[in-house]
Amino acid sequence: MTDSEDDKPLLKSAKSRDTIPAAVDQAMDKQLPSNGKLEPGISMAMGPIEDMDVDKPTTNGATNAKRKSAMGNGKSYKESTDSEDDDKPLQKRRKTTKPAESDDEDDVPLQKLPRASAAQIGEESDDDMPLNKKLQKEKAVIEKRAEKEAKAMRTEDKTADAKKKAVKKESDDEDDKPLVKKRKPAVKQDSDDDDDVPLVKKKPAPKKQANGTAKKVKKEESEDDEKPLSKKAPAKKGKKETTAAPAKGKGKAKTYADAEEEGEEEEEYKWWEAEMQGDGTIKWNTLEHNGVVFPPEYEPLPKNVKMLYDGVPVTLAKDAEEIAHAFGSMLHSTHNVENPTFQKNFFADFKEVLDKTGHATDKNGNRIKIKEFAKCDFKPIFEHVDAERQAKKSLPAAEKKKIKAEKDEKEGPYLYCMWDGRKQKVGNFRVEPPGLFRGRGEHPKTGKWKKRVSPEQITINIGKEAMVPKPPEGHKWKEVKHDQEGTWLAMWQENINGAYKYVMLAANSDVKGQSDWKKFEKARELKKHIDYIRKDYTKELKAEEMAIRQRATAVYLIDQFALRAGNEKGEDEADTVGCCSLKFEHVTLRPPNTVIFDFLGKDSIRFYNEFEVDNQVFKNLKIFKRSPKGDGDEIFDRITTSGLNKHLSNYMPGLTAKVFRTYNASWTMANLLREMKVSSKVPIPERVKDYNDANRKVAIICNHKRTVAASHEQQMGKMEDRINTLRYQQYRIKQMMLDLDSKLKKKKGADYFALPDGLDEEWVKEHQEALVEEQRNKIKKKFEKDNEKLLAEGEKELKAKVLEERLEVADELETKFKQERKKGKIEAEGKGPSVEKYVQQLEKLDQRIATLKTQSEDRENNKEVALGTSKINYIDPRLTVVFSKKFDVPIERFFSKTLRDKFNWAINSVDEDWEF
Structure with missing residues (x-):
């Protein structure tokens, strides 16, 4: 765009220039400090900020030059000085090969030493500090590991491809020979006796499945693997092969009548153990x-x-x-x-x-x-x-x-x-x-x-x-289709948003399971390419062409901060946006490198967060927001979601922006679990909490937030009541110990036998009254159920007198509590009471209290984070199964019955050694 064009009135919306002149970059470089380091995303706050300085250039570049290390494109800035390291928290200092500088530090005045953070001295960090800030170091290590593993995987693939080519070449050379005289492939050396055995009689080696687990396969499969595709034997009848082209049974497919005649359900088809093929068009x-x-x-x-x-x-x-x-x-x-x-x-x-x-x-x-x-x-x-x-x-x-x-x-x-x-x-x-x-x-x-x-x-x-189902009397279907490429059974269009509603198979069906499996396998495949993608977009962040620079910045935000790509919306649709559809008013820039996002995201839920970004990204966003742009103008006006996905598919078939969310969630969780050391001696609730802590980190990285439930305080109050109830039970047991041996008060001290903190006589009275009422209600409900059962069996109901007799137990309990409060003494009870038995009961109650406190803390930590979204949709379920098996926690603690059915393929396909 020329200068003369800048003066023309805007008809619809302001548009970015086609290119970014070098002078613009240079001018902004003078305004902004340049640390150059591409760090993982860090959330700075969860709520609005006040007195925001929007787009104000910094006046002192030195104050913000904290991270001066090698950039992703291989270039580097000047090395940091020792004084710069002194200003950093210990966990942010760069590791160097220099010898320890303890002698120099001795000369530094004490008041100039960096102030230790709560985390450094082993205390709990400030609750106001968002968890993303604490994840900075962890995430940086995880991403470096991703780069190393990507290179290792590509090397391994090249080696495997070379071996396959060698096997194929040797196999092609021997195609003209009789099968019984073929030599064994040179890639694997067995005993000399095996060389004389015909290939068709050799024992097949365990085959590595697509899901990463080694499974024994049938002899026919092993034989076919050694043959060229053109000479493989046809599949046997009745054998299920793949999703894309399901095998037929003998004759026609089973009908409802056939299924009923079979009586019991057929043996479960473990599709995850079958060799997966590409997604064909015929479903x-x-x-x-x-x-x-x-x-x-x-x-x-x-x-x-x-x-x-x-x-x-x-x-x-x-x-x-x-x-x-x-x-x-x-x-x-x-x-x-x-x-x-x-x-x-x-x-x-x-x-x-x-x-x-x-x-x-x-x-x-x-x-x-x-x-x-x-x-x-x-x-x-x-x-x-x-x-x-x-x-x-x-x-x-x-x-x-x-x-x-x-x-x-x-x-x-x-x-x-x-x-x-x-x-x-x-x-x-x-x-x-x-x-x-x-x-x-x-x-x-x-x-x-x-x-x-x-x-x-x-x-x-x-x-x-098939027979077409009959519509209700007097009606007819809109249309009957035979769409073999679709996995839907019925569909219609609703009138609110004009969206199409589909009747699909259940979550635990083969088709749905394979869809999930493919989604997570695609994320695993991204592991091989992630380092190349990050190097490319880091380099393109400085591209002269506006479209390329916008694309690189968008991919950075999608990868580092788990932003959704976003799609264009119609006028009558909710004003929800994603990365590519961000508008001028959705992004606020606060120097030196903080970006504030505030917009309606998926499902019209407000997305508000502050992120520290790479300086080049900050500079790019300033350029994308330059005058004459204003409210309503798109920031990424030179790219579209479809164009972005088309670009990403060049790195890997089927790669789209949404795969990054699945990859980052699963890869982060995999690394957190890899580093986790949970003792089997620790109570299960504590092990569950460790898993939830890792899940919460992933949920925050993916921005899976939720508003605090209206019932949260009530639930926390109930949990506190349960803890107090157990503490009161301990108090009663201790009083019973005194009843057996009054000398214990002198030995253990009066405080040991006093009412626990927070409980008083008024609380005790209300609690005892509640216990009596609870027992009465239980007796009444039991009485009603007994009568229902008798009526169902054709017998007479119990008389009201029976209920009165049963309620006498509650009356006795009420009298007992009144006498205890009057006398101020609790008598020993139970069969063969002894101090030793009471001590054992106290220990059991201690464990229950500890468990409830753990669960309470876990619930409080999760009140603003939606753990389910990441666990169900973004974290590979096989990682949860690995944790369950590795640390001996029942899978029921993580997956409900519905989810266990949905992820049956994951539960049955991996062991504790599987890796994402």
Whole structure:
């Protein structure tokens, strides 16, 4: 862009220049200090800052020149001085080969010595300091290790390729010879006797699987591995080969009837032990299923339940009442119904339906036009719905089981499909019911009405030979497809965001499992290329061409700070952004090298963070934000997400920006676990906490934050109550010890037998009353269950007198507590009480208290971090399995039943020695 062009008025938005003149770089180099070091991402704060100095050039470059080391492109700046090292914390000083300078340090006045941090002296660090700051040193070491391993892996691959070529060449030379006379490949030397054995009779060597574990394979597979592709024997019938081209059984694929005749479920197919091939276009050959389950039709409210408008009960048409019912049933969710955006969107859609249906009428049939949201009162609807909820909760257990059984029987045919003759569980086979859209974060469409989905909107995907499921009476499907490249069974388009909803296989199905496996294998493959990519984008950070420099800066931010790439949004979509779609107002620069991001990220959740960046990146962002750019203008206006991904695919097939998140999360976790030394003697909760600590570091690196749950304080209070309860039990036991041996008070001291800190007589009284009430409730519930069981067996209920007799136990406990408080003495109890037994009980309680304190600390640390997101979606599940097996912690402590089904392939495919 020429200078004359700069003077032209902006029609749409300001655009960056095509190139960056050397004079611009030089001018900024004078303004900014240059440490040159490309450090891993460091978060500086989790909340807003005050008195921010935006884009103000620094006046003293020396004060910020802390990291002067070799750059990623091989060039280096001048070596740091000794005085510079003195100003650094110990863990940030560069390791050198120089001899210790203890003599010089003796001459330095004491007051000039660097101040030790809390971490250096073994104390807990300041809670206000974000964990990312503490991760700086750890992450730097991890990334250096990544570079070394990448080089080692490439060397290993080259060696393996050379061996394969040698084997193939020798095999090609022997193709014309009879098979029984072929020589054994020279790459492996066995005994002399083996050389005379025909190849087809030799014992196959264990084959290294794609997942990294060595598994024994069948003889036929081993033989085929030694043959050219053109001469390999055809696969035997009935054998499953790959995902892309599943093998057929003998004859036609199994049907539902075949599966039922077999009775028991077939043996689990361990697809992760089969040799993986590329992702072909054909996902299935035969597919049968029974379609989808529609939600029940709306049932109008009873005639005595009405919405009030301006204090008058009104009658609505069925369609309008359904929307009012949806809003009224949500009154307990104040987060939604009190949101102005939610209210505005709801009332707009509500009025639209009211206009179509003639609004409302009063009890005399007079028409009432509903104009104002403030005059609408939905409380009668809420009270009716809430009463129904409570009635449902209070149903007898037998009745609840009966209702569930009826529902399961009705939905049974939809639970499974037949995919290439294999019975696979279907995931979300239920069509979403109509309701008010909530969204996440600050979604602009929250409160809008999700319309009921009709069969005419649904497309079915099924095999050509299969029977098409019947739509509901009087309806028809939108379309029936036979898309063998798709893994969906049905789809429709919802009306809120225009997004397509798909019915897919369940998370524990072969197809879903293989999809996860491929995702994490792609991240493992990135290990081989990560050093090249980082060297390239570090070099390109100084490129003269604007597009290249923007691309390099974007890749840096995506790699170092786990920013999502971001996609362009339509005008009616949520204003969520990622790296490539950042706008001028989303990025604030604070010299010397701190970048403040503040924008709505995925799911409209606010992303706010401060990062220290490489000086060149800081300088680039200043250039990308130069005048005449202002609010609303894109920072990375010369690149697109698709263009960025196309560039990345040059390094590795299938590499996109999102692979970096998976790689960085898994690679970081792998290194943290590698360095972890957890004793099997340590209680399991402490081992779980060690895992969670590592998981939390990964979650923070990936910016997986969450708002503190409203129930957090309540949960922490309950946990504190449990700890106090155990402490009180210890107090009672100690008093019982005194009852047996009063001399113990002199031996151990009065403090040993006193009430624990924080507990007083008032607390004891309330606690004892709560214990009595708890016992009464348990007795009553047991009585009710016994009666339900008797009725189910056709016998008579227990009489009320039986309940009164059972409650006498609670009455006795209450009397006992009253006497203890009156006498101020607790008598020994239990069979054969002794001081020794009580000491053992105290020790057990000590362990339980320690466990609860560990869990409490763990929960408090995780209150603002979403551990599940990283653990489920970004950390290779095989790493969690490795930790579980290596440190003898049940996998149930990390994965729920649903996740164990989802990651069954990971649980059964690796041992404790597997590495990411």
